[in-house]
Amino acid sequence: PKLYIITPTYRRPEQQPEMTRLAQTLLHVKNIKWLVIEDADKPTPEITALLKRTGIDFEHLVAPMPAKYKNKKGSKPRGVSNRNRGIEWIRENASDGVMYFADDDNTYDIRIFEQMRHTKKVSMWPVGLLTKVGLSTPVVKNGQFHGFYDGWMANRKFPVDMAEFAVSVKFLLQRPKATMPYKPGYEEDGFLKSLAPLEPKELELLANGCTEILVWHTQSKKNSPSAAINATQYKDTNLIELKK
Ligand code: UGA
Ligand code: MN
Numbered sequence: 001p002k003l004y005i006i007t008p009t010y011r012r013p014e015q016q017p018e019m020t021r022l023a024q025t026l027l028h029v030k031n032i033k034w035l036v037i038e039d040a041d042k043p044t045p046e047i048t049a050l051l052k053r054t055g056i057d058f059e060h061l062v063a064p065m066p067a068k069y070k071n072k073k074g075s076k077p078r079g080v081s082n083r084n085r086g087i088e089w090i091r092e093n094a095s096d097g098v099m100y101f102a103d104d105d106n107t108y109d110i111r112i113f114e115q116m117r118h119t120k121k122v123s124m125w126p127v128g129l130l131t132k133v134g135l136s137t138p139v140v141k142n143g144q145f146h147g148f149y150d151g152w153m154a155n156r157k158f159p160v161d162m163a164e165f166a167v168s169v170k171f172l173l174q175r176p177k178a179t180m181p182y183k184p185g186y187e188e189d190g191f192l193k194s195l196a197p198l199e200p201k202e203l204e205l206l207a208n209g210c211t212e213i214l215v216w217h218t219q220s221k222k223n224s225p226s227a228a229i230n231a232t233q234y235k236d237t238n239l240i241e242l243k244k
Helices: 015-026 045-054 080-093 111-116 169-173 187-193 206-210
Strands: 003-009 032-038 058-062 098-101 122-124 135-141 144-149 165-168
Touching (some): 015 032, 080 098, 098 169, 111 206, 135 206
């Protein structure tokens, strides 16, 4: 089965390094379609160039965050317009396979992609480095789904991270209304609830019965307020030149 990997991304100094790392992870994964969707009005040329260089089968789309959310203060629904655009692309272009939301800044052990490839409905597995407890995961007892562990339950039916699950494309297509809500903190729960009927006990539990961590919710430190687009734009004050 083909994997449809939906990656939301947006312009910032860390975009190029994050996308370079993710691209080089995905170069190790066969039979994928990488849907890279920018929260932007038009595609970033450096990202298009990066995608072309990799040789990965990709689609480069844009889906700006609606202004009413972007201009609101406080937490924003990050990556939601992008992911819904990805879902729309899959509805129009795919008939089987498996879809996964891969944020541009997480760290993926490539073994998880081979495991999720066989998802029949919805599969799940642990994600490390999330909240102060450092883990979000389904809890498995005697090989069966037993509950969820997460540092922020918030009354969610599915208290999981975006990186914690994959969905069969056929299963998604049978649910024409499934969509991700613009609801900070509740995007995963809202999307998974929109896949009803779906009960936690139907989940396919991967990563050796949810005992192994194969995905980490890593976040990059903000190193610099600006990114050098090329390596020849010098600021005089930071330059030493050889005298003739
Ligand atoms: C957590 C979850 O893991 C995300 O899946 C969820 O989207 C996010 O919270 C949220 O709901 O706010 P976190 O690391 O806090 O992730 O968020 P980011 O990594 O900053 O953003 C998630 C994804 O959306 C990234 O792929 C990022 O490139 C993209 N994004 C972020 C945008 O497209 N636009 C933005 O303005 C910000
Ligand atoms: Mn992130």
